[in-house]
Amino acid sequence: MQTNFSIHQLADPHVAEAEAILRKCVHCGFCTATCPTFALLGDELDSPRGRIYLIKDMLENDRPADARTVKHIDRCLSCLSCMTTCPSGVHYMHLVDHARVHIEKTYRRPLGDRLVRGMLAAVLPDPGRFRLALRGARLARPLAGLVGSLGGPFRRLGAMLELAPARIPARSKMTAPGQFPAEAEAGRKGRVALLTGCAQPVLAPGINAAAIRLLTRAGVEVVLPEGEGCCGALVHHLGKEEPALEAARRNVDAWMREIEGEGLDAILVTASGCGTTIKDYGFMLRLDPAYAEKAERVSALARDVTEYLTTLELPAPAAPVGLTVAYHSACSMQHGQKITREPKDLLAAAGFALRDIPEGHLCCGSAGTYNILQPELARRLRDRKIANIETTQPDLIATGNIGCMTQIGGGTELPIVHTVELLDWAHGGPVPETLARHRPAAE
Template identity: 40%
Template sequence: MQTHLPQDLLATEQGKQADKILRSCVHCGFCLSACPTYGLIGDELDSPRGRIYLIKSVLEGNEVTQNTLGHLDRCLTCRSCETTCPSGVEYGHLLDIGREISEQKSPRSIGQRILRYAVRKSLTTPWFFNLAIRCAPFLRHSEAVQFTVDELALQQQLKDREDALQHSVLLISGCVQPALAPNINQSSIRVLNKLGWNVIETPQQQCCGAVEHHLSGQKDALKQIKANIDAWSRYLDQGVKAIISNASGCGVMIKDYPSLFLDEPEYLQKARRIAEHTKDISEFLIAQDLSIFTHYDNQKITFHSPCTLQHGQKLQGVVEDALRRLGYRVNRVKDAHLCCGSAGTYSIFQPKLSKQLRQNKLDNLLEEKTEIIVTANIGCLMHLQKGTKVPVKHWIELLRI
């Protein structure tokens, strides 16, 4: 694709990155069939190729209308197009740049800005979010599991070891997951402990930055991300072996940290180190001995692969492999590459499209009879559970000793 970006933009690392991504697109249209919103709406401007043209127009200095923002807002950022694209177009990074510059050129209405600010701050302020969940307990998905005496003893033994940090991992607790589904983190700790790893859990206020970043709060997101990088780097300096994420949405955000610091060499190097050490829990466990856990002989199970896992982190099939090693027979899911409609806060701002996508996804997930649906991201879990009576859990909750 030919581009004519202004020289002042091309003088920045962000501009150079955008120009490179735009030039890699060859207009082939393979992305259209992989795009959930194009599949529902049928409008070229609600496809990756159409949005790339819109972003190109914005970056070349043309007018940004509210209609432009609307088409960009309707993108789920699922990155299914990246998995399909034969040219390797980094659409997700281009979309981030396009959205940021579009917001600067064509500010939203005061009402929209207030709503987006309120959503991102309520989700990422632990005391407020936790209070809201306590006042409305029906929003909670699960209670925390209780450790047995043996498991508590195992944790203490690990903490007492002289070389504990050399056998430790840092678990990203998340900003909403501890309140909505505390069982996920507790199950993760139990599993990692059983495999011989000491687990250090991050405080809830250390949000990965995804909510702020995707809701027009780039400055606040960068401030949060820098604080995370500084805090987590100290653990790596002390010998912590890996940073574990059990929410694939957080994992892909952390692995993308380097793309946010192209103009800041000091933090770019730190961000690369953090990204290199960050592993989805499935990615980490697949290299471990899972034979110590209960084996389920050919029990059927249905797995929903989050977009952030299969397209964002390129870990397609990893959880399915782990489940098969545990003895499960994993049901085939039609159109497994398509988004469920959760997409962070998408279900809040695009409820109609989100519900349509959820129903399509549930129809496919439940095509083969199953007693449980498992997934790997808190957003998908909560969103899917609202549309079905079939239990939806994080797959890590299945591991039994």
């Protein structure tokens, strides 16, 4: 793609990076074939290629974002399916992230939009506020349909109420900072940090608890570092650059204390959306002289939990499981991190019968806060995903991202369980709580 940025514009490293990405695009349109919003809407501007043109025009002319551009950029899920498809290596993720920052700085959204986005940025990354908000939302959940029917910002409030879980798990001791030693019989074979995060320990603390049990049985010491918190992905995708970078710096500091102390073999993540962001810390902080090198070291150590588990000799499966599992590969897993085989190989080796889902490359509609900010499109994508899952006639669904679990779980009676919970169960751990509550699958 030909570009016409001035020398003055290219002096900005962010613009220079965007220009380099734009130049790689050859207008082939392969991305339109795998873009979820283009599949739903059929509008070129709701495809990666169309959005690239909008971003190019906005940046090249050095103009504030307008309502038309914002509408189509906001509809992007950042599922990154286009990056898997692109034959030219266009790094769409970095381009759309920069566009969102530009929008945040130059466009004044309607009041209701500003209030909703501000509330999400203030509440979701903070576990205490999030837990409190969920308690209120649980009480108001019966009114979700009525609230959503009022239109405007209320449709988003209605979407939030619909997503609120029927029950909020009790706090877990396995989400507090501390160390979990390797079991003596196995002997210590490694030492890792495990991201606690923000939303997941509130919604499903059993996920990390399962990861800790499985890792320590396999001889790995697990540390939950003091000072670590939200990875920054939620505010990053809202275009709020500085809060995202502050979250990254805080986590880099926490993990560097462990790296330079007792050492770490890996930094493990059980939420693939967070993993995609942490693996990008080196890029996000590349212009910060105090953090650029440290962030690169952290990103180099970041692994999805299934990536790391494939390097270990896990305990023999306790018993044949024999359940049929539809494996949903989160977009951040298959497109963001390019992890496709590891989770399925581990589940198959543990005794589960795996089923691939038709249109598995398409997003379920969760995408961080997308199912709140774009509830109609998110619901259509969810229903399409569930229809595809149900064609495989599984006993349950497995996935590696809490956002997908919440999104898909809200539209089906099939139990949905994190991959690591199933692995922990198969290798000697307890039945996952979701399955224990869903008696037919547990039996």
